[in-house]
Amino acid sequence: MAAWGERLAGVRGVLLDISGVLYDGGEGGGAAIAGSVEAVARLKRSRLKVRFCTNESQKSRGDLVRLLRRLGFDISEGEVTAPAPATCLILKERGLRPHLLVHDGVRSEFGQIDTSNPNCVVIADAGEDFSYQNMNKAFQVLMELEKPILFSLGKGRYYKETSGLMLDVGPYMKALEYACGIEAEVVGKPSPEFFKSALREMGVDASQAVMIGDDIVGDVGGAQRCGIRALQVRTGKFRKTGKRKRRVNLGPAHYPEVTSDNIWGSPFQMFRV
Amino acid sequence: MAAWGERLAGVRGVLLDISGVLYDGGEGGGAAIAGSVEAVARLKRSRLKVRFCTNESQKSRGDLVRLLRRLGFDISEGEVTAPAPATCLILKERGLRPHLLVHDGVRSEFGQIDTSNPNCVVIADAGEDFSYQNMNKAFQVLMELEKPILFSLGKGRYYKETSGLMLDVGPYMKALEYACGIEAEVVGKPSPEFFKSALREMGVDASQAVMIGDDIVGDVGGAQRCGIRALQVRTGKFRKTGKRKRRVNLGPAHYPEVTSDNIWGSPFQMFRV
Incomplete structure (x- = not known):
């Protein structure tokens, strides 16, 4: 001891x-x-x-x-x-309007944020909402931007649920980074x-x-x-x-x-x- | 000229x-x-x-x-x-039994391959089948292996369809590489x-x-x-x-x-x- x-x-x-x-x-x-x-x-x-x-x-x-x-x-x-409240502060400071690829459970944290005509993408641990369609939409939004900005709420590889190991947001951040040739800004540990x-x-x-x-x-x-x-x-x-x-x-x-x-x-x- | x-x-x-x-x-x-x-x-x-x-x-x-x-x-x-026929040759040569994360349209190419008790994972451009559930299953199979082996049929970032740009297999390969701390073997260009x-x-x-x-x-x-x-x-x-x-x-x-x-x-x- x-x-x-x-x-x-x-x-x-x-x-x-x-x-x-x-x-x-x-x-x-x-x-x-x-x-x-x-x-x-x-x-x-x-x-x-x-x-x-x-x-x-x-x-x-x-x-x-x-x-x-x-x-x-x-x-x-x-x-x-x-990370969600911390991200909202950054978005407000920099005048950014996000396209959100997040779980419905955390969407309320972004209630005060303007999401019209997005000029950045925010991804979080979206779980089942990490569908091909949703990932492709986030990718297309980024590719339409002159300077694509991607925020990732953490970059964990996986976490453990009672049923087993589950993919976290990190792998999906890496997917979008590679697809667009960019580097995400990580908010969170x-x-x-x-x-x-x-x-x-x-x-x-x-x-x-x-x-x-x-x-x-x-x-x-x-x-x-x-x-x-x-x-x-x-x-x-x-x-x-x-x-x-x-x-x-x-x-x-x-x-x-x-x-x-x-x-x-x-x-x-x-x-x- | x-x-x-x-x-x-x-x-x-x-x-x-x-x-x-x-x-x-x-x-x-x-x-x-x-x-x-x-x-x-x-x-x-x-x-x-x-x-x-x-x-x-x-x-x-x-x-x-x-x-x-x-x-x-x-x-x-x-x-x-x-790449699918080329992958089948490699699997046979090395005695590997894949868990397949592929589009239904290409599954027939793997008809002669033993997929029981998998000791590797093969991913291809799965399109809509790149669901969270399917990605998590591939991840869990890899994490259970002592030496995880991941084959990726190509590593393209995206391709163009008549409706717009679409995510290819590469971003999903990067996601699994990061999640498992491994490097995929690419079959294809x-x-x-x-x-x-x-x-x-x-x-x-x-x-x-x-x-x-x-x-x-x-x-x-x-x-x-x-x-x-x-x-x-x-x-x-x-x-x-x-x-x-x-x-x-x-x-x-x-x-x-x-x-x-x-x-x-x-x-x-x-x-x-």
């Missing part, structure tokens, strides 16, 4: 990923990960500040928080940093701007924060590039090395790793909360 | 792309490009050998040839080099093996052949890397530089370019046929 104490010295705030760390989505809203409801409650009773830093882009923040509260979590909308806004909202410096997530690139790598310490849980999309189960999501080898099977289990005392 | 005469000196065989060069697909089978039916007839009456080198992967060779004959072209199945097999079937050396296509990467670049001269037509997916129409599909700047608006028009005499 001494090693953990050293590694976490000076931590004043905890950034928590949601999907794969607090719960796995799926049929009927999904299921809380063992120990996570209690862990959040314990963190909130402690001296540490807590903020939820998610790339969830299928649901509005309101719907996400309602779902998590139903699963027993102590969480409110104001505690969540999510691992974008440094996104981590910085989460820190600002929590009122804690990078050096005083720790990010806990299941994605070695989006959560761990992204946080570390901002000077935030990071821990990878072994739940969610985390996959053990083994004969049949490769760890595809490896990333740079020097990332630290939580040594317990579940960070919400017995070694929770590493936070000394 | 002198310049063209020099450039085409010693040509004994012509490799012809099909989509965007001979015809544009679309409603009711599509439409022949002006001048192309006559151009093929003229080439066939000449001393030049002719072979059709296509990445068409929505239709079987039989269906493609029937469609082209209906449009007036002089073409037979034995004159066509296409611009793969050198594919061009070599077309040359072999035509009985002409690389230095004696010219490839005519509308894709600067798949047709022109691919052929040139094999030592085959290449010409880009200004039909099909070719897009002029302009204020609103960017030439996205640029590729290396040193590729030669056909200077007429349509290679099948008046400067056809450059072939001296």
Whole structure:
């Protein structure tokens, strides 16, 4: 435990990923990960500040928080940093009118945004709405623009639902990038701007924060590039090395790793909360 | 014309792309490009050998040839080099059993292939069948394999139908590559093996052949890397530089370019046929 104490010295705030760390989505809203409801409650009773830093882009923040509260979590909308509201700010600042390729569940977040005569495309984790027809429409809008602008709400490869691994927005972002010969602007983890806004909202410096997530690139790598310490849980999309189960999501080898099977289990005392 | 005469000196065989060069697909089978039916007839009456080198992967060779004959072209199945039959040869050689993410129209080409208990994935231009569900299934099959193998029948970005630009298989190949952290094996243009097999079937050396296509990467670049001269037509997916129409599909700047608006028009005499 001494090693953990050293590694976490000076931590004043905890950034928590949601999907794969607090719960796995799926049929009927999904299921809380063992120990996570209690862990959040314990963190909130402690001296540490807590903020939820998610790339969830299928649901509005309101719907996400309602779902998590139903699963027993102590969480409110104001505690969540999510890519859809961040994207709306950027669109307004730059006077952009998006063609939206997003899940119906998150469309309400864009209610105040002018989508007429689009001059950019916004894609999010659209799930079943990533049909050929919808992808082709987004592609055609981009190809008609003199300077095609594509925003992607996160660039995750996949996530885990209770029924198995599911393609995230990242692969579809790559598809449109390749089709149009462009590079997307990513809003969400691992974008440094996104981590910085989460820190600002929590009122804690990078050096005083720790990010806990299941994605070695989006959560761990992204946080570390901002000077935030990071821990990878072994739940969610985390996959053990083994004969049949490769760890595809490896990333740079020097990332630290939580040594317990579940960070919400017995070694929770590493936070000394 | 002198310049063209020099450039085409010693040509004994012509490799012809099909989509965007001979015809544009679309409603009711599509439409022949002006001048192309006559151009093929003229080439066939000449001393030049002719072979059709296509990445068409929505239709079987039989269906493609029937469609082209209906449009007036002089073409037979034995004159066509296409990626589906080439893939079947590779699968048999390597003892691979594919999960197929392909259009129903090309499925018959894989009729003799064992698809039980798949140990690789084959994707082709599946069109509307590139649903989220089908993409996710292909992704899950790959993630279950110890050494995921993905074959892509071509890697084109898009093609032109009479109704507009349409996403080709390439963007979906990129999506699965990114999702799984792997690199696909491309069967079709611009793969050198594919061009070599077309040359072999035509009985002409690389230095004696010219490839005519509308894709600067798949047709022109691919052929040139094999030592085959290449010409880009200004039909099909070719897009002029302009204020609103960017030439996205640029590729290396040193590729030669056909200077007429349509290679099948008046400067056809450059072939001296």
